[in-house]
Amino acid sequence: MGMTVAEKILARAAGLRAVAAGDVVEPKVDLAMSHENAALVINQFLEVFDGTGLPPTVWDPSRVAIIFDHRVPAESPKTATNQKKIREFVAANGIAKFHDIRGDTGGICHQILPEYGYVRPGYVVVGTDSHTTTHGALGAFSFGIGATEMASVWSLGYAVNIEVPETIKVVVNGTMPPYVGAKDLILHIIGTLTAQGANYKVLEFHGETIRQMSTSGRIAICNMSVEAGATSGIVPGDEETVRYLREVAGVTDDIPLTTPDADARYVRTVEVDVSKLEPQIACPHMVDNVKPISAVAGTKVQQIVIGSCTNGRLDDLEVAAGILRGKKVAAGTRMLVFPASGRIFAQALAKGYVQDFMAAGAVVMNSGCGPCLGVHEGALGDNEVALSTTNRNFKGRMGNPKSEVYLCSPAVAAASAITGVITDPRNN
């Protein structure tokens, strides 16, 4: 019987010739990522070693990555103290893949990992963040875990008791209409599958639309696969993956690709034709409450957010800046822009996008998660509405349970900033 990409990767990492959905394996981990919640991982890690007489050192410092992004710069003494504790652990363990709060090498974890070539096709990647599904965009099997599970991985170098998931094949064909992109596609897929439709399963993406899509678009799609409950979203590595890793990440060593067998077994196949897709909006308070923009156009918004691990890359900023250039953010609406990394921020400056945003009246912030998870900045007032390119709109997500969050693409966010109401960018 043939294998899916996830099955092939897990078989290789577990040292087995073949695995099938439902098998329980212990795959070696190629990369283990944490952000500020490494503070909790460290506590649990030290507890694992407590009383063993063994030195509490991570199994392989070259395979551990820690990136500060959730609360940068620190919003409170508690966060600052957690960050300080993590820095000390990083130094003591010789962890080189550490990205501190910096304007050059800093950024959002899910942007830094691809950008620095830390993730390769065929890798097993774990991260203490549910959006770790992102790295399937480079052909990896990449999934989110909790802090205690990470402490176990730091101790052992492998993940214990992993059940090989079933895979749903998603085949996407057709040419995207203007101002419709990867974000609209993944919102549409989540709306179709529902928030639990891919629970405990992998989404493996195929079809001409995916093959033609940039790595940036694939990142948006795999990033939000978790919003359908998926363990991992995977685009099998191809020429575009190699191009990205060579040109953007500067990878010079071999890049072997893992592709599914022709007779791989899928639990379900979902086909999507994007040629008539409208811009999509996830409405409050669930990510699967997805509607075409025509259903909610005209809704008044007080805060526009462009950024996050989903949509803060250069092509996202390019689309938004193109729409905003020479225009103004509407009175009564505020717009916040968060480039996903220091490198992207510098590129956006060089290309003039940052100037476009500022001239339009947007506030360009430092790279980081920003208001996405409501812990830091950009909080909403009572009864306010945000329109955001981020990935979650649960009640209270942006810090106030009396507010509402709509999710959209960068093009919709930019067009709506000008009018102050949810606006179809195709009507610009």
Place this chain on the structure above:
Amino acid sequence: MAKVIIALGNDISTDDIYPGRYMATVLPTETPQFAFADRTDFNARLKAREFPAGSIIVGGENFGCGSSREQACSTLKGYEVVVVAKSISRIFLQNSINLGLKVVLCPALEASEGDELDLTDDTVINRTTGKQFAQVQMPAARKGIMDAGGLIPYTRALLKVRR
């Protein structure tokens, strides 16, 4: 027998269970104060220790969806409550097993706030309505971690053997 202290709907997210703005708080001794913080009445009753250990939180489908934050489990474990849900999202379920928060999967469950439930090894009996529902058993791989008392002791044992 234990009482259902709250009956929740589908897709209860970890942002609901433990809002993101409290994520800098990580210690299991400190996280319980923020359990369901935005449901202010329920949070107050939890903090007042109104509910005895073993009290039951009923969830619908996809309980614990969203963020991987482990605080969503440690905050509930602090009250020694049991989560009985129709289905549970992957990361929340694994975190619960890793930390020793008791969770029960019961796909056909019908229970309302105030009902008295009996949790046997393989069923949930609603003593208030007289109805009985089958549990879905945890896979053997997960039972190993539960039997060890959580992932920390489980990993510690492996560390001695394999490192």
